Amino acid sequence: xxxxxxxxxxxxxxxxxxxxxxxxxxxxxxxxxxxxxxxxxxxxxxxxxxxxxxxxxxxxxxxxxxxxxxxxxxxxxxxxxxxxxxxxxxxxxxxxxxxxxxxxxxxxxxxxxxxxxxxxxxxxxxxxxxxxxxxxxxxxxxxxxxxxxxxxxxxxxxxxxxxxxxxxxxxxxxxxxxxxxxxxxxxxxxxxxxxxxxxxxxxxxxxxxxxxxxxxxxxxxxxxxxxxxxxxxxxxxxxxxxxxxxxxxxxxxxxxxxxxxxxxxxxxxxxxxxxxxxxxxxxxxxxxxxxxxxxxxxxxxxxxxxxxxxxxxxxxxxxxxxxxxxxxxxxxxxxxxxxxxxxxxxxxxxxxxxxxxxxxxxxxxxxxxxxxxxxxxxxxxxxxxxxxxxxxxxxxxxxxxxxxxxxxxxxxxxxxxxxxx
Numbered sequence: 001x002x003x004x005x006x007x008x009x010x011x012x013x014x015x016x017x018x019x020x021x022x023x024x025x026x027x028x029x030x031x032x033x034x035x036x037x038x039x040x041x042x043x044x045x046x047x048x049x050x051x052x053x054x055x056x057x058x059x060x061x062x063x064x065x066x067x068x069x070x071x072x073x074x075x076x077x078x079x080x081x082x083x084x085x086x087x088x089x090x091x092x093x094x095x096x097x098x099x100x101x102x103x104x105x106x107x108x109x110x111x112x113x114x115x116x117x118x119x120x121x122x123x124x125x126x127x128x129x130x131x132x133x134x135x136x137x138x139x140x141x142x143x144x145x146x147x148x149x150x151x152x153x154x155x156x157x158x159x160x161x162x163x164x165x166x167x168x169x170x171x172x173x174x175x176x177x178x179x180x181x182x183x184x185x186x187x188x189x190x191x192x193x194x195x196x197x198x199x200x201x202x203x204x205x206x207x208x209x210x211x212x213x214x215x216x217x218x219x220x221x222x223x224x225x226x227x228x229x230x231x232x233x234x235x236x237x238x239x240x241x242x243x244x245x246x247x248x249x250x251x252x253x254x255x256x257x258x259x260x261x262x263x264x265x266x267x268x269x270x271x272x273x274x275x276x277x278x279x280x281x282x283x284x285x286x287x288x289x290x291x292x293x294x295x296x297x298x299x300x301x302x303x304x305x306x307x308x309x310x311x312x313x314x315x316x317x318x319x320x321x322x323x324x325x326x327x328x329x330x331x332x333x334x335x336x337x338x339x340x341x342x343x344x345x346x347x348x349x350x351x352x353x354x355x356x357x358x359x360x361x362x363x364x365x366x367x368x369x370x371x372x373x374x375x376x377x378x379x380x381x382x383x384x385x386x387x388x389x390x391x392x393x394x395x396x397x398x399x400x401x402x403x404x405x406x407x408x409x410x411x412x413x414x415x416x417x418x419x420x421x
Contacts, residue, residue: 025288032158064363065362070220104347106290119260130340151288168274360385
């Protein structure tokens, strides 16, 4: 299960700008190009209220993660913080939630890339998605600085594409009537809005990637608390503008049924000539998210393997490239299997379940920090914890059942392994 051979450590090569870009790459690709459709199906125009709720809970989680990362600048994110502040079982639950939730996110991002790159058929999309996973896993294998450089390029291209979408839609006129009026915002009821918030939370979780890179950030006690809120704030603004534009383009009903919503929104407003730009943007945004997801999951797996919560073989760090290469290779294989057997919308809800549990434990961990380590008021931790649990409870029942089952399997397996030891 484990190896006693000494392993080289990770290298601190990332500055504040690199950390912000990695967070942006994780979030922008996830939400704008994938999560609006399922959220519109749950809440209609009320998805904008869900977006605000998801952003508020994400902010609570972000400051908890930043505060913890400043005090514990090591790989693993909330897995490490949970072990330190609450105990090994809570740490394992957080790490397990992150690994399974974000592995599902990798599959979602690979499928998003394929959906925008190849309109069809389905089998060809899956081949393209698998190729994207293998290519980016190979790039991550070569080192985190290459990951940061490529992510910077992909984020810039994504933002350009989103600007084209917004300008193209609003150039045809702002059709506020397609939102359905004030009554339509709450027509789905509290449950629908909360479910939309839970699905959209999938889009905001990329700031965790900054914390999981704690061993590779220069001056982490200063860099991480600055980078996480900044990346989240930029993302919230982008999401709000794009979400409003898409809703006014063709209304919530068509958005709920759209497979490539930004492209279809341009076509609905007569700006279909810009669709190729959006398809390119969807591809590069998905690639950016997938690239940073692979990096983050690899580091959490590394931390769990160091503590024998995952097989010790996964703790290996490449002697030249200084990355957790065994963990990233296994991840690539698992994600390819998911891509071949799942669909995009089902994966989003499952991913949200795992990540919400992860952040609930992050908030609980931050609550226990002494005054000397606190940078934000404690009530934000309580609000984040309650918010995460509420969103978990309102996810689609299929997603909640699948997530609870996988959690039960992981916790049971850990109990069996510990008993045998």
